[in-house]
Amino acid sequence: MENAAYIGLSRQMTLRRELDIVANNIANADTTGFKVEQLLLGTEVGERARNDAVRPGVSFVLDNGVGRDYGQGPLNQTGRPLDFGIEGEGVFFEIETDQGPAYTRDGAFVLDPEGRLVTEAGHRVQGQGGEIVLDPAQGQPAVAADGTISQNGQPVGQLKLVRFDALAALSKGGDGLYRNASNAAAMDATDARVRQGMLESSNVNPILEITNLIEISRAYERITRMIENTNDLSRRAVERLGRAS
Amino acid sequence: MRALRTAASGMAAQQLNVEVISNNIANMNTVGFKRQRAEFQDLLYQNVERMGAQSSAQGTVVPTGIQIGAGVKAGSVYRITEQGTPSQTGNRYDVAIDGRGYFQVNLPSGETAFTRAGNFAVNGEGQLVTDDGYAVNPAITIPQDAVDVSISKSGQVQVITQGSTEPSVVGQLELATFFNEAGLEAVGDNLLMETAASGPATVGTPGAAGFGQILQGYTESSNVDAVSEISALIVAQRAYEMNSKVISTADDMLSVAAQVKS
Numbered sequence: 001m002e003n004a005a006y007i008g009l010s011r012q013m014t015l016r017r018e019l020d021i022v023a024n025n026i027a028n029a030d031t032t033g034f035k036v037e038q039l040l041l042g043t044e045v046g047e048r049a050r051n052d053a054v055r056p057g058v059s060f061v062l063d064n065g066v067g068r069d070y071g072q073g074p075l076n077q078t079g080r081p082l083d084f085g086i087e088g089e090g091v092f093f094e095i096e097t098d099q100g101p102a103y104t105r106d107g108a109f110v111l112d113p114e115g116r117l118v119t120e121a122g123h124r125v126q127g128q129g130g131e132i133v134l135d136p137a138q139g140q141p142a143v144a145a146d147g148t149i150s151q152n153g154q155p156v157g158q159l160k161l162v163r164f165d166a167l168a169a170l171s172k173g174g175d176g177l178y179r180n181a182s183n184a185a186a187m188d189a190t191d192a193r194v195r196q197g198m199l200e201s202s203n204v205n206p207i208l209e210i211t212n213l214i215e216i217s218r219a220y221e222r223i224t225r226m227i228e229n230t231n232d233l234s235r236r237a238v239e240r241l242g243r244a245s
Numbered sequence: 246m247r248a249l250r251t252a253a254s255g256m257a258a259q260q261l262n263v264e265v266i267s268n269n270i271a272n273m274n275t276v277g278f279k280r281q282r283a284e285f286q287d288l289l290y291q292n293v294e295r296m297g298a299q300s301s302a303q304g305t306v307v308p309t310g311i312q313i314g315a316g317v318k319a320g321s322v323y324r325i326t327e328q329g330t331p332s333q334t335g336n337r338y339d340v341a342i343d344g345r346g347y348f349q350v351n352l353p354s355g356e357t358a359f360t361r362a363g364n365f366a367v368n369g370e371g372q373l374v375t376d377d378g379y380a381v382n383p384a385i386t387i388p389q390d391a392v393d394v395s396i397s398k399s400g401q402v403q404v405i406t407q408g409s410t411e412p413s414v415v416g417q418l419e420l421a422t423f424f425n426e427a428g429l430e431a432v433g434d435n436l437l438m439e440t441a442a443s444g445p446a447t448v449g450t451p452g453a454a455g456f457g458q459i460l461q462g463y464t465e466s467s468n469v470d471a472v473s474e475i476s477a478l479i480v481a482q483r484a485y486e487m488n489s490k491v492i493s494t495a496d497d498m499l500s501v502a503a504q505v506k507s
Contacts, residue, residue: 012502015498016246016248016498017293017311017313019246019248019491019494019495019498020246020247020248020251020313021313021314022248022491023247023248023249023251023252023255023316023488023491023495024251024287024313024314024315024316026252026255026484026487026488026490026491027251027252027254027255027258027314027316027317027488027491028255028285028287028314028316028317029255029484029487030258030259030262030285030317030480030481030484031285031286031287031317032284032285034287037312037314039311040309063311064309064311065309065310065311066309066310066311066312066313067309078282078325079325079327080325080327106284106286108284108323110323110425110427110428111424111425112424112425112442112444113424113425113428113441113442113443113444113445114424114444115424115444120284120320120321120323121320135455136345136422136423136424136426136455137422137447137454137455137456138454138455139455168309171290171292171310171312172287172290172312172314173289173290174287174288174289174290174314174315175286176286176287176320181310206483206484206487209487210487210490213490213491213494214494216494216498217494217497217498220498220501220502221498221501224501224502224504224505227505228505231505
């Protein structure tokens with residue numbers, strides 16, 4: 001009898017986690033370069049609560065990963081010369097942090113007091129040959145589609161664009177940056193394009209997320225009802241069996 | 246329930262977004278105003294199951310892991326230093342900068358502030374001052390008997406005095422530039438202050454390489470685009486609504502769970 005309650009509980013727990021992820025997607029619907037996430041669920045065959053050698057085990061629900069959709073987000077025009085959007089899926093800017101290289105799709109860069117191209121958090125943006133230094137006195141920087149930055153007609157650096165074989169091995173640090181958790185090194189992405197004066201919006205589809213929200217809420221109610229019914233059943237069984245005949 | 250707090254962070258972020266947009270719209274007609282934009286970042290992630298973790302003694306690893314985000318935070322609110330449209334005023338002490346640079350202003354405290362608002366005037370001593378009465382640096386004094394004042398593109402101030410036909414030079418406007426203009430701190434009254442993030446000011450003559458030109462009889466309008474601000478406002482409002490939906494859903498689920506009893 002408890003089997004149903006335990007299976008229901010496993011589903012309830014994954015539903016709560018799904019809600020956490022949907023909430024995070026919606027909260028980040030306006031975050032530059034954010035990629036939508038989804039809980040991946042699987043079936044986990046487990047032992048029955050009651051030892052019964054004849055019948056097979058029962059199937060619980062288990063979350064075995066969070067999938068990130070690295071699909072292209074829409075590029076929005078900002079008009080700022082140091083905003084860069086990437087056109088090309090699974091391609092990132094390389095950023096130098098104190099903890100080693102990190103990767104981002106958020107190309108809202110600024111210049112630090114020494115004229116180096118940095119992220120808003122102050123991490124240096126990597127170019128093909130180290131850091132990129134711009135001289136504002138040389139006029140507005142122009143960026144070609146392959147990431148070459150030129151000032152006054154002279155090339156001054158090239159943004160380093162990389163891609164990964166295994167995108168699933170990228171881990172998020174919470175500072176808008178991805179870090180490589182696998183041994184495979186990043187590869188140069190030659191087919192991606194950089195768009196100057198544009199930023200990539202998140203690829204969260206609000207309608208889809210609200211639909212997910214409704215589904216999660218209803219599924220939670222159904223499962224809860226199922227657990228209630230199971231409890232009811234065992235309560236009534238105890239009452240009936242306990243009645244003096 | 247984490248979803249409640251995640252959605253609350255989303256609402257707080259959108260509220261900040263609306264505050265920034267409303268400030269832009271309120272300053273649509275402020276001389277020399279530069280629009281701002283709020284930039285968001287995702288908050289820290291909780292690693293429920295670490296990717297790359299060993300899933301068996303045979304050395305198999307978890308391919309994706311479970312990382313659950315905790316919402317959103319404001320990364321920064323920065324100024325977009327795009328050129329505003331020069332608008333003609335006809336006032337001879339109004340100057341607009343076409344290109345890079347800021348006018349320097351001496352504050353009563355002795356500090357130097359920077360501004361793009363060139364709607365200057367002359368005080369009782371004939372000195373060129375901002376509309377708050379702060380002297381423009383370097384000091385320029387217009388003689389009392391000046392009939393006409395002309396300011397050249399390179400910032401040279403010339404006057405024609407009563408009874409003379411030859412213009413005489415009375416001063417030179419200078420501009421200051423920064424490596425990181427977005428790092429200047431706004432202190433109100435159209436004034437900006439130098440910070441460690443902006444880097445030190447480089448002072449030079451208007452029209453020189455890397456410096457803008459001076460336009461007399463014009464002021465620089467704000468670079469706020471009403472249409473894009475209004476559409477940003479709509480997006481922010483909808484995002485706020487959606488986050489509130491998440492809160493009510495999480496609340497519903499909690500109340501369903503609370504009602505289970507037998």
